Amino acid sequence: MDTFFDVLRRQGISRRSFVKFCSLTATSLGLGAGFSARMAHAMETKPRIPVLWLHGLECTCCSESFIRSAHPLAKDVVLSMLSLDYDDTLMAAAGFQAEAILDQTMKEYKGKYIVAVEGNPPLGEDGNYCMVGGRPFVDRLKEVCEDAMAVISWGACASWGCVQAAKPNPTKATPVHEVIRNKPIIKVPGCPPIAEVMTGVVSYILTFDRLPELDRMGRPKMFYSQRIHDKCYRRPHFDAGQFVEAWDDENARKGHCLYKMGCRGPTTYNACSTVRWNGGVSFPIQSGHGCIGCSEPDFWDNGPFYQRLSNIHPFMVEGTADSVGAKVAGGVGVAIAAHAAMSAVRQAQRAAPGSSSSSSKGDSK
């Protein structure tokens, strides 16, 4: 089987460019200086890991992001190095021919391939809401994952459920880790995830033959251990108390903090404020729009996006914790006032001379 380097050489990529890519990837993974050599060595000597890329309920934005990985070499690098044996969106083959590749890889590389899942399986109506190759996607997912080495959950869909799992979730769309329970699963959430994060994760697995260190939620620590907010370049305005109060106001032009406009940066774990998007050009906050928290679980149900406080729905009404809380507190306040008024009447009756109920009382103040 070809090594990654063999493939690159065949494509006419110089060793110089290859080494550049290795150092860039090592740096973006937060590894030390010695690791770029180790990475180059791994890519020159190791056989490419077969990857089966499955698509369930999704919008293909993960694939779109992935193939736009910023470094000039990245798409060649990753597509070649992965030995992407099956990806029904990208592959040339179709129909029975395509499905045959899937079966072949599963047989030949039993226990050695990686399943990358984009999208998730709907479990409603026996999985019939998502049919791939004439069968429910959930069946195929289980089948392919059975002999996999590891599973990568690409994007918010596979990791958390995303929009199709938002309330009321009519198709019962379910994240991958709730269906596949006996395999190591690495979540790379985001809608879509950042391209360099995706390629970075894959490069790490290939180089070190193991999954990167994961956090409590199963996300790679190197990209998801801090919030957007922790590295946001507008953070000084947050601490100072300088906020955008309305779209296009003076503060928006000055680039103040978007917290009051509903920015989810303080509650979102992702690398947008450091890695950024489109080759490091920008990210939502830099473009003047708050973060919507697309890499967080249930972010569709924690809206509205342009309001700091999420809406809650107690007693069939909709409002923020403040608007609902104030109404309830007002109601309790009125009840207390009414009770106090009745108590005052009762106290006056008891204190009245000759009243039978208070005659035996001692001093009642």
Next chain:
Amino acid sequence: MANPSTTLPGVPDATGTEPHREGGGSVYVYQIPIRLWHWATVAAISTLALTGYFIGSPLPSVGGEASDSFLFGYIRSAHFIAGYVLAIGLVARTWWALVGNVHARQIYTVPVRDPKFLDELWWQVRWYSFLASEPRKHVGHNPLARLTMFFLFLQTALFLSVTGLALYSEGEGIESWQYKAFGWVFSLFGSSQRVHTLHHVGMWVMLLFVMTHVYAAIREDIMGRASILSTMISGWRNFRDTRE
């Protein structure tokens, strides 16, 4: 319910002498740590509610250079400090429940199977519904107050402390002891934003407790048969009559 006033060695009496009044006698109920904790918690909750509200709905934007001002930072700092006062206070209070007098553990349990408790609870409900002509005598909390303390105060304070420490751990980083100890909160509730929302709802529940607690304390102090407000200052419960 006869209880020795100060039974613990090394714990000084509030006044040294019994401030005996005319009436039904006095019992030393709230030891010094309880009273200190009570008022520290009052200060903490007031600060937390106010700063917490402004963290959710910030004050109008300040002008000038970002480096000239740290308003939101100070508001958040005050919230964090008061939060630690509440949380550490809760731990200290729980320790005192174990070593303090019998009244110190009252709010930690609800004897739902004790017929006497249920009987007195029913009586207290009738008293608040203007159906009983007078309340019964209680050295510590009345049964309804005890229920409220246990469910509305203790559980809410615990919930706010745990979710608060979890949210605080996000700023401290996932390697911090706070995250290691309280990171499970995010696994339980899903996302950070959801925990923020629930923490905020908890504040309103606490506010409902404060409203009913203050009202009931003032009302009982006026209409009941024993001192309430002064008891949380002096520690002594003064009864106004000698009847059962």
